[in-house]
Amino acid sequence: MSRTAPPAAGDDPRRRIPRTDALLALEEVERAKQRIGEENVRELVREAQDRARAGEIAPEEVEGEVLAALENTRVSAFTPVLNATGVIVHTNLGRAPLSPQALEALEAAAGYVDVEFDLETGLRGKRGVSTREALLKACPTAEEALAVNNGAAALSLIATTLAGPGAGERREIVLSRGEMIEIGAGFRLTELIESTGPVICEVGTTNRTHIADYEKALGESTAAILKIHASNYVIKGFTSAVSVAELAELAHANGLPLVVDIGSGLFSPEPLLPDEPTLTEALEQGADLVLASGDKLVGGPQAGLILGKKEWVERVARHPLARAMRADKLLLAALEATVGGPTPPVLEALHTNPDALKARTEALAGALRARTHEPCEVVPHDGRVGGGGGAEVPIPGWALQLPERLATELRGLERPIIATTRDGACLIDLRCIPEFEDDELVSAIAALLKR
Ligand SMILES: *Cc1c(COP(=O)(O)O)cnc(C)c1O
Numbered sequence: 001m002s003r004t005a006p007p008a009a010g011d012d013p014r015r016r017i018p019r020t021d022a023l024l025a026l027e028e029v030e031r032a033k034q035r036i037g038e039e040n041v042r043e044l045v046r047e048a049q050d051r052a053r054a055g056e057i058a059p060e061e062v063e064g065e066v067l068a069a070l071e072n073t074r075v076s077a078f079t080p081v082l083n084a085t086g087v088i089v090h091t092n093l094g095r096a097p098l099s100p101q102a103l104e105a106l107e108a109a110a111g112y113v114d115v116e117f118d119l120e121t122g123l124r125g126k127r128g129v130s131t132r133e134a135l136l137k138a139c140p141t142a143e144e145a146l147a148v149n150n151g152a153a154a155l156s157l158i159a160t161t162l163a164g165p166g167a168g169e170r171r172e173i174v175l176s177r178g179e180m181i182e183i184g185a186g187f188r189l190t191e192l193i194e195s196t197g198p199v200i201c202e203v204g205t206t207n208r209t210h211i212a213d214y215e216k217a218l219g220e221s222t223a224a225i226l227k228i229h230a231s232n233y234v235i236k237g238f239t240s241a242v243s244v245a246e247l248a249e250l251a252h253a254n255g256l257p258l259v260v261d262i263g264s265g266l267f268s269p270e271p272l273l274p275d276e277p278t279l280t281e282a283l284e285q286g287a288d289l290v291l292a293s294g295d296k297l298v299g300g301p302q303a304g305l306i307l308g309k310k311e312w313v314e315r316v317a318r319h320p321l322a323r324a325m326r327a328d329k330l331l332l333a334a335l336e337a338t339v340g341g342p343t344p345p346v347l348e349a350l351h352t353n354p355d356a357l358k359a360r361t362e363a364l365a366g367a368l369r370a371r372t373h374e375p376c377e378v379v380p381h382d383g384r385v386g387g388g389g390g391a392e393v394p395i396p397g398w399a400l401q402l403p404e405r406l407a408t409e410l411r412g413l414e415r416p417i418i419a420t421t422r423d424g425a426c427l428i429d430l431r432c433i434p435e436f437e438d439d440e441l442v443s444a445i446a447a448l449l450k451r
Pocket of ligand 1: 150151152153155183189228229230231261262263264292293294303304387
């Protein structure tokens with residue numbers, strides 16, 4: 001029950017504050033209970049009453065205040081945004097947007113589902129068999145596949161299986177100094193690996209590592225050779241690195257596995273990103289285990305993909321920690337639908353035809369000029385893969401150029417539009433925005449331009 005209004009003199013306005021039970025009985029409030037839960041509703045009611053008691057609003061405003069607050073309350077605080085940056089796998093904006101097929105699969109998997117149940121026999125089934133099949137179909141070179149929570153989980157699970165506390169005397173993982181990478185938010189792959197038990201045996205230099213460096217490093221305590229794709233930088237100039245094929249030969253001659261972390265997860269070569277490694281090529285060249293993220297260029301949900309030789313993938317899957325990193329039904333469903341489905345949004349965005357992008361941007365600029373009489377120009381603007389893929393590779397495109405102040409104002413919209421700024425202008429890149437949003441985009445921008 002609500003606190004009663006404090007005792008007050010005859011015409012104290014606080015006596016007119018609506019009672020909790022009266023507010024809770026309102027039809028809209030009843031409906032909101034279904035949507036956001038009774039506890040949240042009661043809290044909003046209390047807050048409005050408190051504001052009236054404190055004199056911040058009139059007692060007559062309490063009801064309106066409650067209704068407005070209910071309208072704006074959601075059980076998930078995530079705000080869907082339009083990505084107008086031209087950065088396709090934008091880490092801060094949730095990396096890969098899911099395809100409609102993946103969304104459908106997510107919804108189907110959200111309830112009770114046969115994720116680990118054999119409908120024919122009525123007995124327990126093997127978890128995620130169809131996702132495993134989809135991965136193997138997408139990468140026929142792989143003998144076995146396992147999906148875990150994310151790329152970092154895949155790497156740590158592999159590292160600890162091969163060279164962690166349970167691995168006996170062999171505790172060293174050999175890695176080139178040119179591949180000791182840090183990705184967003186201070187996340188260093190070497191620190192992650194070492195935290196699971198192995199010791200990193202650094203070889204070569206930042207710019208040049210030779211096969212002889214690896215040969216010299218191998219010994220009694222070597223557990224594996226690791227090659228990591230430097231996802232977010234390139235080493236240019238006087239450089240050399242050892243290929244997967246050469247490393248595989250060396251590893252196998254010494255009875256060791258070769259692990260390759262390709263980062264972004266392309267299954268097959270992408271002409272627009274010629275330097276981006278692929279799962280298939282790494283395996284063809286002899287890697288025993290390859291790993292990648294599911295929500296970079298694969299374009300699916302956050303996931304870690306582990307593919308490779310049966311013996312090694314099975315060993316990784318049997319490690320006790322595999323259970324702590326296992327993929328949930330939602331991940332499995334969305335991943336299967338992405339890998340087995342049509343081209344996902346990230347690859348669509350990558351392949352956007354620059355001429356079509358220009359025409360679309362010009363149409364938008366024309367519509368804005370007609371509505372606002374403001375100069376809205378179309379300027380060249382390179383897109384990026386982002387999120388640790390296609391480092392330094394510009395993807396030619398176009399953007400709408402607006403006054404700089406709009407960048408902040410667009411972020412403040414109910415459906416925020418995230419633009420970039422350059423040389424004192426706000427740039428809207430349509431590459432990552434579905435075309436059906438264009439009308440809404442014009443209205444939103446026009447309203448701000450007219451202010
Ligand atoms: C992104 C990345 C990871 C980490 O993957 P998450 O899915 O973000 O956990 C690991 N290795 C490389 C090379 C990467 O690019």
